[in-house]
Amino acid sequence: xxxxYELLKTCGNARRGKLHTNHGTFETPMFMPxxxxxxxxxxxxxxxxxMNSAVILSNTYHLWLRPGEDIVNKAGxxxxxxxxxxxxxxxxxxxxxxxxxxxxKKDITxxxxxxxxxxxxxxxxxxPEKSIEIQNKLDSDIAMSFDECPPASADYKYLKNSxxxxxxxxxxxxxxxNNPNQSLFGIVQGGPIEDLRRxxxxxxxxxxxxxxxxxxxxxxxxxxxxxYKAIDYSIPYLPQDKPRYLMGVGEPIDIxxxxxxxxxxxxCVLPTRIARHGNVFTHHGxxxxxxxxxxxxxxxxxxxxxxxxxxxYTRAYIRHLLVANEQLAGRLLSIHNIRxxxxxCEDIRNALDEDRFKEFKEEFIKNYTNx
Amino acid sequence: xxxxYELLKTCGNARRGKLHTNHGTFETPMFMPxxxxxxxxxxxxxxxxxMNSAVILSNTYHLWLRPGEDIVNKAGxxxxxxxxxxxxxxxxxxxxxxxxxxxxKKDITxxxxxxxxxxxxxxxxxxPEKSIEIQNKLDSDIAMSFDECPPASADYKYLKNSxxxxxxxxxxxxxxxNNPNQSLFGIVQGGPIEDLRRxxxxxxxxxxxxxxxxxxxxxxxxxxxxxYKAIDYSIPYLPQDKPRYLMGVGEPIDIxxxxxxxxxxxxCVLPTRIARHGNVFTHHGxxxxxxxxxxxxxxxxxxxxxxxxxxxYTRAYIRHLLVANEQLAGRLLSIHNIRxxxxxCEDIRNALDEDRFKEFKEEFIKNYTNx
Numbered sequence: 001x002x003x004x005y006e007l008l009k010t011c012g013n014a015r016r017g018k019l020h021t022n023h024g025t026f027e028t029p030m031f032m033p034x035x036x037x038x039x040x041x042x043x044x045x046x047x048x049x050x051m052n053s054a055v056i057l058s059n060t061y062h063l064w065l066r067p068g069e070d071i072v073n074k075a076g077x078x079x080x081x082x083x084x085x086x087x088x089x090x091x092x093x094x095x096x097x098x099x100x101x102x103x104x105k106k107d108i109t110x111x112x113x114x115x116x117x118x119x120x121x122x123x124x125x126x127x128p129e130k131s132i133e134i135q136n137k138l139d140s141d142i143a144m145s146f147d148e149c150p151p152a153s154a155d156y157k158y159l160k161n162s163x164x165x166x167x168x169x170x171x172x173x174x175x176x177x178n179n180p181n182q183s184l185f186g187i188v189q190g191g192p193i194e195d196l197r198r199x200x201x202x203x204x205x206x207x208x209x210x211x212x213x214x215x216x217x218x219x220x221x222x223x224x225x226x227x228y229k230a231i232d233y234s235i236p237y238l239p240q241d242k243p244r245y246l247m248g249v250g251e252p253i254d255i256x257x258x259x260x261x262x263x264x265x266x267x268c269v270l271p272t273r274i275a276r277h278g279n280v281f282t283h284h285g286x287x288x289x290x291x292x293x294x295x296x297x298x299x300x301x302x303x304x305x306x307x308x309x310x311x312x313y314t315r316a317y318i319r320h321l322l323v324a325n326e327q328l329a330g331r332l333l334s335i336h337n338i339r340x341x342x343x344x345c346e347d348i349r350n351a352l353d354e355d356r357f358k359e360f361k362e363e364f365i366k367n368y369t370n371x
Numbered sequence: 372x373x374x375x376y377e378l379l380k381t382c383g384n385a386r387r388g389k390l391h392t393n394h395g396t397f398e399t400p401m402f403m404p405x406x407x408x409x410x411x412x413x414x415x416x417x418x419x420x421x422m423n424s425a426v427i428l429s430n431t432y433h434l435w436l437r438p439g440e441d442i443v444n445k446a447g448x449x450x451x452x453x454x455x456x457x458x459x460x461x462x463x464x465x466x467x468x469x470x471x472x473x474x475x476k477k478d479i480t481x482x483x484x485x486x487x488x489x490x491x492x493x494x495x496x497x498x499p500e501k502s503i504e505i506q507n508k509l510d511s512d513i514a515m516s517f518d519e520c521p522p523a524s525a526d527y528k529y530l531k532n533s534x535x536x537x538x539x540x541x542x543x544x545x546x547x548x549n550n551p552n553q554s555l556f557g558i559v560q561g562g563p564i565e566d567l568r569r570x571x572x573x574x575x576x577x578x579x580x581x582x583x584x585x586x587x588x589x590x591x592x593x594x595x596x597x598x599y600k601a602i603d604y605s606i607p608y609l610p611q612d613k614p615r616y617l618m619g620v621g622e623p624i625d626i627x628x629x630x631x632x633x634x635x636x637x638x639c640v641l642p643t644r645i646a647r648h649g650n651v652f653t654h655h656g657x658x659x660x661x662x663x664x665x666x667x668x669x670x671x672x673x674x675x676x677x678x679x680x681x682x683x684y685t686r687a688y689i690r691h692l693l694v695a696n697e698q699l700a701g702r703l704l705s706i707h708n709i710r711x712x713x714x715x716c717e718d719i720r721n722a723l724d725e726d727r728f729k730e731f732k733e734e735f736i737k738n739y740t741n742x
Contacts, residue, residue, distance in 0.1 A: 037695045038688070042413075042702065067666070067691040075669055075687060083683045295438070298446055312454045316446060317409070320438040324408045327698050331413065 002210050003142060003183040005243045005264075009352060013235060013262035016352040019055075019243055021087040021141045022181055023079065026054035028243065028264035029348055031250060031341040032089060033271065036062050038072070038082040040338070041272045042331040045084040051307060051339040052346070054086060057267040060134050060144075061093035061100070061126075065119060069137040077139030089267070090140040092131045092173075092187075095215070095248065098149040108148065110165065128173040136179040143177070144213060144247075145170040147187040152221035159191045163200045174207055183210035185245060188234045191216060192226035197233035211243040214263070218248025228257060235262040252281060252344055252368060256361045259348055266345075271337030276330040278322045281340040283367050289333065294319040307339035308332075373581050374513060374554040376614045376635075380723060384606060384633035387723040390426075390614055392458040392512045393552055394450065397425035399614065399635035400719055402621060402712040403460060405643065407433050409443070409453040411709070412643045413702040416455040422678060422710040423717070426457060428638040431505050431515075432464035432471070432497075436490060440508040448510030460638070461511040463502045463544075463558075466586070466619065469520040479519065481536065499544040507550040514548070515584060515618075516541040518558040523592035530562045534571045545578055554581035556616060559605045562587060563597035568604035582614040585634070589619025599628060606633040623652060623715055623739055627732045630719055637716075642708030647701040649693045652711040654738050660704065665690040678710035679703075 001022055009016040017028045033040045033048065035056045040048060048056065058078060063069060075081035078088055097106065097113050106115035112127030131146035147166045150159055166189050177184050186209035190196030204212065214234050217227040231246065238244055243264045249255070250268020258266060271281065278290045282302050289301070300310035301318070309318070309332040321329035344364075351360035372393055380387040388399045404411045404419065407430045411419060419427065429449060434440060446452035449459055468477065468484050477486035483498030502517035518537045521530055537560050548555050557580035561567030575583065585605050588598040602617065609615055614635045620626070621639020629637060642652065649661045653673050660672070671681035672689070680689070680703040692700035715735075722731035 037691070037697055039692060039697055039699045042698050044683075044699070044702075062695075066695045067687070071667055071687060071691070074667055075685065081685075081688055081691075083688070296442055296445055312415075314446065314452075316438070316442060317452055317454070320442070320452075321408070321410060324433075324437045326408055326410055327413050327701065328410045328415070330698065331415075331702075 001181060003243070005211065005241060007240055011352050011355065011357050012260065014259050014352060014357055015262060015264055016349060017243070017264060019087075019264070021055075023085055023087045023141055024054070026087060027349055029255070029259045029345050030055060030265055031255060031345050032057045032265060032267040033338045034059070034267055034269045035082070035084075036269070037066065038063060038078060040334070041276070042327065042334055045082070045086070047308070047335060048084075048086070048338070051335060051342055053338060053342050055089065055265075056084065056086065057089045057091060058138070058140065059093070059096060060090045060131060060138065061096035063090075063138060064093065064134050065117060069134040073137040073139070079139070087142070088140040089142040089245075090135045090138055090144065091247070092135070092144040092146040093126055094131070094144075094147045095149050095218070097126055098151075099219075110168070128169040129176040132173045132176045132184075136177065136182060139179065140182060142183045142185060142211065143179075144185050145173045145187050145209070147189055147215055149216055149219065150189070150191060152219045152226070154191060156193060156196075159189075159193055159196055163190050163196050167200065167203050170204060170207060174209070185209050185211040185213050187213045187215040187247070188238075189216045190230070190233070192229040192233075194229070194233045197230060198237055201234045201237035205237060205239060209242070211245060212238050213245040213247050215247045217246060218268075224254070227254070228261065231258060231261040231263065238262075250341060252341065253365055255341065255344060256348070256364060260357070260361060271341055272334045275333035275337045278329065278333065280333055281337050283364075284370070285368055289315065289318050290322045291319070301336055305336065305339070306343070307336045309336040372552060374614070376582065376612060378611055382723050382726065382728050383631065385630050385723060385728055386633055386635055387720060388614070388635060390458075390635070392426075394456055394458045394512055395425070397458060398720055400626070400630045400716050401426060401636055402626060402716050403428045403636060403638040404709045405430070405638055405640045406453070406455075407640070408437065409434060409449060411705070412647070413698065413705055416453070416457070418679070418706060419455075419457070419709070422706060422713055424709060424713050426460065427455065428460045428462060429509070429511065430464070430467060431461045431502060431509065432467035434509060435464065435505050436488060440505040444508040444510070450510070458513070459511040460513040460616075461506045461509055461515065462618070463506070463515040463517040464497055465502070465515075465518045466520050466589070468497055469522075470590075481539070499540040500547040503544045503547045503555075507548065507553065510550065511553060513554045513556060513582065514550075515556050516544045516558050516580070518560055518586055520587055520590065521560070521562060523590045523597070525562060527564060527567075530560075530564055530567055534561050534567050538571065538574050541575060541578060545580070556580050556582040556584050558584045558586040558618070559609075560587045561601070561604070563600040563604075565600070565604045568601060569608055572605045572608035576608060576610060580613070582616060583609045584616040584618050586618045588617060589639075595625070598625070599632065602629060602632040602634065609633075621712060623712065624736055626712065626715060627719070627735060631728070631732060642712055643705045646704035646708045649700065649704065651704055652708050654735070655741070656739055660686065660689050661693045662690070672707055676707065676710070677714070678707045680707045
């Protein structure tokens with residue numbers, strides 16, 4: 001069965017909805033924690049449920065290399081392999097091909113991309129058909145079309161060629177798609193250029209995907225303004241009855257900006273990645289928990305946070321674990337950071353329900369940036 | 372309040388008992404997982420409870436260096452600092468001084484030991500009084516006397532001097548001891564030498580500690596035979612009404628040998644350390660889960676294991692996490708390995724209760740060594 005998006009309410013461009021999947025329904029707007037290699041780093045599914053996380057993303061490129069899609073398929077699909085029974089979205093591998101291989105030789109042809117493994121340097125070739133085949137075997141709830149992710153520095157001509165190729169790749173992937181229990185999203189590209197985004201969105205929507213992503217917004221060097229442009233120039237051409245997913249975005253303020261512009265779903269490695277380096281989200285901005293000032297601070301990271309970490313541990317204890325290089329620190333901080341973004345989305349949904357999103361956003365940003 | 376040992380039953384030298392502490396009662400024989408730096412690596416207290424772990428050990432030397440005993444004390448003691456409400460035993464730092472500093476210059480004087488920090492090389496000086504002061508501040512349930520741990524290669528003269536010094540240090544520590552809610556164990560040393568163990572045990576018992584440890588059995592190069600001798604030569608001189616703890620021992624077979632000889636408590640970093648390298652205890656011996664043969668093995672580590680890991684994950688998934696260097700692997704395998712030893716002790720206690728310890732031990736060893 002395909003996913004079904006239920007639009008509950010709009011508030012300007014912002015949308016309040018639900019996404020029904022074969023592995024349960026989740027509310028939107030929603031942040032999706034990233035489980036790159038079939039696990040959200042350091043955490044188990046029970047912990048994700050406890051923090052009210054309702055859908056995760058996993059990476060096709062990484063699972064293709066390790067353990068390989070055939071092993072996941074033999075396990076009964078990604079849900080069974082990783083013992084997670086909630087909805088899973090898989091990306092296409094396109095972003096990893098372009099980001100992980102960015103300093104290495106890669107060869108983009110009409111057929112697909114030749115590049116080298118980030119693990120052992122062996123030559124790899126990923127095509128739209130191969131990306132879809134892998135995702136079909138992983139059996140995630142939502143698969144992504146294989147797209148080209150142009151660099152932030154790309155000029156108009158490069159972007160135009162890239163958008164056109166991504167459309168051809170989207171068509172090839174859709175034709176190759178062969179999993180009746182999985183849904184497939186198209187990806188809108190076109191950089192910060194209005195006519196390219198319009199062209200990409202219009203043509204992608206014509207192919208009638210189960211949902212639409214806005215890509216090319218999480219590159220190194222991408223400015224916030226360009227990200228907002230990419231969204232603003234794409235959204236008007238996307239249908240109201242399909243979910244919209246902003247790929248790779250998860251800064252607390254970016255989520256607010258995305259929701260305001262009409263985005264339903266977000267993902268980002270940020271909460272878990274910064275956690276492993278000792279950094280946490282707070283309502284007064286990001287904080288490094290290694291700071292000496294927390295040495296004898298026996299209060300939680302945030303007093304009113306309802307996460308497991310804040311309910312049980314002090315800043316002093318967390319700082320101690322970080323300074324002593326204990327892995328438990330990364331686990332506890334990942335819990336806090338993911339819960340922070342999940343809770344932010346809950347608060348956003350409540351604000352939308354109560355017609356006070358604009359005020360909520362202003363207040364949140366004021367606190368977050370003023371510290 | 373001091374601990375109280377309740378002897379329920381003997382079976383040859385083996386003992387079935389209970390230890391009552393200010394943080395709950397636990398059954399003996401019992402294995403204690405090691406929480407070196409105020410956490411059992413990668414795990415939270417709820418997970419320890421779920422695996423029926425009832426008492427942990429934490430390391431005075433490590434906590435002295437990081438975060439420092441004063442910070443733990445200001446937090447309200449080690450239990451509050453690490454959010455663990457079960458019994459905690461702290462070692463004295465003696466073993467770490469001699470093992471971590473083994474390739475570095477150290478100077479053993481009557482007053483104490485001058486050595487260098489394993490973290491930054493700065494000079495440190497640990498004395499019996501300082502060790503007790505640190506442990507008093509950590510406020511564990513059970514503290515250990517500061518002892519000298521002679522190398523496995525030590526000759527009779529060295530051992531004799533060392534035993535005599537350890538007795539003087541035990542007395543000094545006992546005199547310095549100042550925490551009415553904490554109990555203090557004496558440590559029997561003397562290598563594998565009968566008259567030294569007898570002397571050490573007899574003189575230590577004269578000082579009337581709350582319990583007795585057998586030390587000097589977990590050194591590099593120590594043979595199993597020497598370990599058994601150390602126990603056999605010490606046990607006859609220890610009182611029946613006090614608990615006996617074999618320090619640093621946690622190999623599944625060594626636990627059986629220790630119990631048979633009259634030991635009540637064990638600790639070892641083995642289950643968590645080998646877990647982080649991908650190794651697990653099974654009833655047919657140790658197994659490395661990275662092995663290629665587990666690539667498509669969708670069964671649990673052990674079919675009849677009741678641990679969280681075995682109930683939820685397959686060998687193929689665990690191998691994948693290990694190969695991909697995901698920290699979650701160490702966490703899942705630590706759970707299995709600790710549960711293995713905790714369960715072994717449960718099985719031992721049941722066997723003692725049902726007068727079939729000897730048969731249980733033989734069967735266990737046969738399975739464990741024949742693979």
